[in-house]
Amino acid sequence: VTLSETGSSGNPNAIPRTAEVEGLQVTVPEKKKVAMLFQPALLRCHFSTSSTQPAVVQWRYKSYCQDRMGEALGMVTSGLQTMSKRNLDWDPYLDCVDSRRTVRVVASKQGSAITIGDFYKERDVSIVHDADLQIGKLMWGDSGLYYCLIITPDDVEGKNEESVELLVLGEASCQAVFSADT
Numbered sequence: 772v773t774l775s776e777t778g779s780s781g782n783p784n785a786i787p788r789t790a791e792v793e794g795l796q797v798t799v800p801e802k803k804k805v806a807m808l809f810q811p812a813l814l815r816c817h818f819s820t821s822s823t824q825p826a827v828v829q830w831r832y833k834s835y836c837q838d839r840m841g842e843a844l845g846m847v848t849s850g851l852q853t854m855s856k857r858n859l860d861w862d863p864y865l866d867c868v869d870s871r872r873t874v875r876v877v878a879s880k881q882g883s884a885i886t887i888g889d890f891y892k893e894r895d896v897s898i899v900h901d902a903d904l905q906i907g908k909l910m911w912g913d914s915g916l917y918y919c920l921i922i923t924p925d926d927v928e929g930k931n932e933e934s935v936e937l938l939v940l941g942e943a944s945c946q947a948v949f950s951a952d953t
Contacts, residue, residue: 794929795820797921801935808941812909816902816919816933822926828902830877831918836867865916865936877904877917914939 797818806812820826876888880898887896895907902919920932 795822795921795923795926795931796929797919797931797933799919799933799935803936803938805938805940806909808911808939809908812906812913812937813899814904814906814917814919814935814937816904816935818902818919818921820921820923820926820929822923824924824926825882827922828880828898829920829922830879830898830904831920832873832875832877832913833869833916833918834873834912835864835915836872837864873915909939911939911941913937 795818797816800815800817804812804814814830816828816830818826818828875890877891878888878896878898879886880902885898887894894910895905897905899905902921904917904919906913914937916934916936918932918934922931
């Protein structure tokens with residue numbers, strides 16, 4: 772929160788005329804990331820807040836609603852193409868209720884304390900810098916949506932989460948994708 776220090780009279784006790792409230796803002800520089808199987812990945816997340824309290828950073832994973840590998844290899848069914856053309860904002864791979872997909876906490880960070888979600892405890896996973904998710908070795912099941920959620924106790928205005936889509940490809944599928952593009 773930015774407040775002017777004095778009123779128009781120059782009196783430091785005067786009530787400020789203007790107040791600028793920024794609120795919480797979460798952004799991800801890459802909305803979609805393609806990475807190789809068994810390689811490391813860094814999912815970046817930035818946030819700004821007017822809060823003076825330490826933020827809680829939480830990364831959540833949501834699986835695709837349908838397998839995306841067919842699309843990556845250029846094999847999209849005509850039914851999905853027809854539905855997507857009717858509603859340009861609807862994505863059959865990303866847009867479904869959470870009860871129809873896997874949802875789990877990957878990791879959380881408050882201050883310097885990092886808690887790894889149960890499914891990821893045996894994996895090299897961490898939150899680095901302020902809010903970036905680092906995965907040491909990607910597995911097949913890592914493809915999906917990753918949500919960077921920021922929680923601040925006294926800054927509830929603004930946008931508190933943003934997502935990154937991660938598509939993990941093996942060498943053979945990666946070659947097929949690149950050869951289909953040429």
